[in-house]
C-alpha cells in the first residue's frame with residue numbers, strides 16, 4: 226500500500242503519525258512510505274532520518290494526500306485538508322467526530338474511510354490508542370503541579386518531596402485509572418504523601434496492592450473529598466465516565482476550604498473537567514487563579530512533550546497500521562478491535578455514537594465490509 230504521512234498543521238501540534246522506526250516496519254512489510262518534508266521535526270525526527278530508512282520525502286501536503294492510499298497522522302484533518310482527501314482513501318488518526326459536526330459532514334462528503342484511534346477497542350473495553358496519551362498526561366500532571374506549587378508561580382511554595390526534617394507535600398488524585406495511576410507513581414517517586422480516590426472498590430484494592438507505601442487509597446465521595454481539601458497541596462483531576470461529561474467532584478464552594486496556593490491540575494478538562502471552576506487553557510497560558518487557588522487545565526497536555534508523545538503514540542498505533550497489509554476491509558473483518566475504529570466509511574456513518582450525536586443515519590460497520 227502507498228502510505229502518506231503529512232505534517233500536522235493544527236495549531237501547536239508537533240507530533241507526527243509515523244517515526245523512522247515505524248517506517249522501517251512499514252517498508253519491511255512491503256509498503257511504500259511518503260513523508261511530507263519537516264513532518265517529524267517538531268518531534269525531533271528529520272527528513273534525512275526518514276530517507277535513511279527508506280521513506281521518500283515530498284515537499285507539499287498536496288503531494289502526500291495526492292499519492293497516498295492510506296494516510297497516517299495524529300490529529301483530525303482541519304478545514305484546509307478536507308479537499309485534499311480522496312474517495313476511498315484510508316485515514317488512520319484521532320478524529321473525535323462527536324465533538325465537531327463539520328468534520329463529520331466533510332468526511333461523509335469526501336467518501337473517505339475513517340479509522341479513528343480513539344474508538345479502537347479491545348475485548349475488555351479498554352481503548353489501546355488513548356492509553357498512551359493518558360500515561361503521558363498523568364505523569365506530566367505531577368511535573369506541572371510541582372512547578373506551579375513554587376511561590377513565583379502562584380503556589381504555596383512547597384517542595385513536593387520535602388527535605389530531611391521537613392514533611393513532603395500532600396497530593397490528592399481523583400480517579401485511579403490510567404492518568405491517576407501514572408500521576409501517583411510520579412508523585413510517590415518524588416517522595417510526596419499521596420492519596421488516590423476512586424469510586425470503584427475493586428480498583429482501589431488493586432492500587433493498594435501495587436502502589437508504594439507512600440500512596441494511600443480512599444473511597445471517592447463528597448464527604449471524603451471535603452475532608453482532604455484543607456490539608457492537600459496538589460489536587461489532580463483524573464476521573465472518567467466513558468461517553469459522559471466528567472462529574473464535578475470539586476465544586477466552586479469547596480475552593481474556600483483549600484489553603485491559598487493550593488494547585489489544581491484538572492486532566493479531565495477535555496471531558497468538561499471534574500473541578501467546577503476549570504475551563505480549558507493552553508500551553509501558552511496554562512493557569513489562572515480563583516480564590517487564591519491555582520488552576521492548570523491544559524486540554525492537550527501531551528502536546529508539550531512531542532518527542533515522548535510521538536513515540537508513545539506510534540508504539541501503540543504501529544501494530545494496527547501494519548494490519549493495512551491485508552487492506553482495511555479484510556483487516557477490519559478479522560480484527561474486532563479495528564472494526565470498532567471505523568467511524569465514517571465511504572459516505573456512511575458506521576459508529577453509533579457519532580450518528581446519534583448529529584441525528585445521522587447509522588449503518589453497522591459490518592455492513593460496509
Ligand SMILES: NC(=O)c1ccc[n+]([C@@H]2O[C@H](COP(=O)([O-])OP(=O)(O)OC[C@H]3O[C@@H](n4cnc5c(N)ncnc54)[C@H](O)[C@@H]3O)[C@@H](O)[C@H]2O)c1
Pocket residue numbers: 356358359360362399400401402403404405422423424425428445463464465466471472474491492493494495496523524525526527
Ligand atoms: N488533558 C489532557 O491532555 C488529557 C490527556 C489524556 C487523557 N485526558 C483525560 O483524563 C481523563 C482520565 O483518563 P483515564 O485514561 O485515566 O481514564 P480511565 O478510565 O483509565 O480512569 C478513570 C477513572 O475514574 C474513576 N472514576 C469515575 N467516577 C469517579 C468518581 N466519581 N470518583 C472517583 N473516581 C471516579 C473510574 O473508576 C476510573 O478508575 C479523561 O477525561 C481523559 O480524556 C486528558
